[in-house]
Amino acid sequence: MAGTPVRELDVGAITEAVKTMCITANYDLPQDVYDALVEARRTEESPVGKEVLGQLVENADIAAADRVPICQDTGFAVIFAEVGQDVHLVGGCFEDAVNDGVRRGYGDGYLRKSGMVDAVVETVSRAGSNPCPPVIIGVGIGGTIDMVTVLAKKALLRDIGRTHPDPRIAGMEAELLAKINALGIGPQGLGGSTTALAVFIEEMPCHIASMPMAVNVQCHAQRHKTVEL
Amino acid sequence: MAAKNLTTPLADDVVRDLRAGDAVLISGVIYQARDAAHKRLVALIEAGEELPFELKGAVVYYMGPSPAKPGNVIGSAGPTTSGRMDAYAPLLMRHGLKGMIGKGLRTQEVKDAMREHTAVYFAATGGAGALLAKSIVGNQVIAYPELGAEAVARLEVKDFPAIVVNDCHGGDLYAEGRKRYAKTV
Structure with a gap:
């Protein structure tokens, strides 16, 4: 045919x-x-x-x-x-x-470009014992308000142990993980040094006057699957 | 509409003469500074250190330009939203700032500080960055070049068009203008 x-x-x-x-x-x-x-x-x-x-x-x-x-x-x-x-x-x-x-x-075109920063630890700190720690943190930074939530969710698809390909972002991930684990929340929030198993960041460029950020706090039962056809 | 010609730096009697709704053409030197720069300027004042420019009588323009094309003084250069500078503006006025150019509403604290320290808030037309760039004839970054578009720059302006929104007598064009043209339909 x-x-x-x-x-x-x-x-x-x-x-x-x-x-x-x-x-x-x-x-x-x-x-x-x-x-x-x-x-x-x-x-x-x-x-x-x-x-x-x-x-x-x-x-x-x-x-x-x-x-x-x-x-x-x-x-x-x-x-x-x-x-x-x-x-x-x-x-x-x-x-x-x-x-x-x-x-x-x-x-x-000589058009103005924008930049980005970080800030996540406070969110995890406030969540405390509620999300059943140890948690996995997906962070979306940049883009627009609708995209940033998708980025945060997409970040959670990554396997633990795999860092972001951009060394600058990978460095932020390591820094955030260390800070979150220094909060003392611990497994199930009962105190300890294992509050998060991993922090994954996905980023996009964004507008200079806005800094959308979404933090997706995922419990340890992190069911993620990918299929390739 | 007929515009008043202003030359910077601004003296108190000149500021007192301005009323909400006046159109002005500003000439002289004004200073470009946005939120990141304001944060640093306020930290300098609080630490008792010297500022990168003389604040007495100064006019600050809330603006971060697009990159200048080769041969141009500056890129497009319209105002940014002033509300992000509200936390810093009263302290700058206490130290001599006389004029602010931006767009959009200010807090009551900023308006009170304008009355107390005899200062004025102008609006430039948001989204008219190509037009406003035409009245900027000199541009020199004088502090924080690492901030890029948010650096502090000394801008030389000639007949820069603006409208007085908040005067030092409590006049507020955003409130009065709306009231004047509101109708029941």
Whole structure:
């Protein structure tokens, strides 16, 4: 039976497309928004309001003409991608291609990038004996509020003994584990030096003014399975 | 609308003359500082150490720019949300800070400190970073370069457009403006 031909797509095209979208999304205010601002400037009753709307229109003109970001806050790139089932991606991994596109867009486009920090011990300390220690801690850092909870859960899929590939994150994991075990909570919260068996962190870049973090406190009966077909 | 021209540093009588709702064009030197920098500045004051710039009469701009393209003075440079600086602002005003430029509501403590120390809060238009960058003609990082976009910079501005939101007499454009244009529909 003749099926639909499979289309091969090099992931390099994805990287290039994502890069371009990151830059143009920051430089060019969409026409519908621009038109709405122009109309609002005409109808606004407050002189201050009119002035502000005028500035926003002028700002969009400058950004488009000078090829600079509309706002210094260059946002957080959230990519929704649909991959049809008849596409075969070649030349690399899809996720890496998208991330690389964002990285290049924010670099080549002179867009502002954001950073990250840690803070988990307090959460485990407050949980105390409730989660049936010894626990396994999944930490999500960065991304957006919806993603960070998924990151924290995903972190728990890792096998104990396997550290994060990034030595900086692996170092944070070791530091957190030492601090949590120094809390003295112990097995079942009855006191002791084994409060957590492992700390796993998964991270994503995030916006400079927000630092979403999710801590998933998992009991020792950590049922995790992965299957490859 | 007609704007008042202001030149920094600001003297008390100039600040007293400003009213909520006034449009201003600021020229002279203003200092870029966001929350990370504010935390350090306040620690310096509390330790009795010298600040990286003269606070007397100073105007601080709550802003962290995008990277400057080659040949440009600065990247896009609009205001950030002022609320994150509320914990630090009263102490800075006590030590001579006269003006703050940002966007968004301030706490009652900050507004009280503005009355007590004769200071003013301006709003620049949030999201107009490309336009506002045009009025920044000089840019020199003077402290905490390791903070990147959050470093303290000495910015030279020419006719930087802003609106007085909170004056030193208790005037508050965020409250009054809304009241003036609210209607029953």
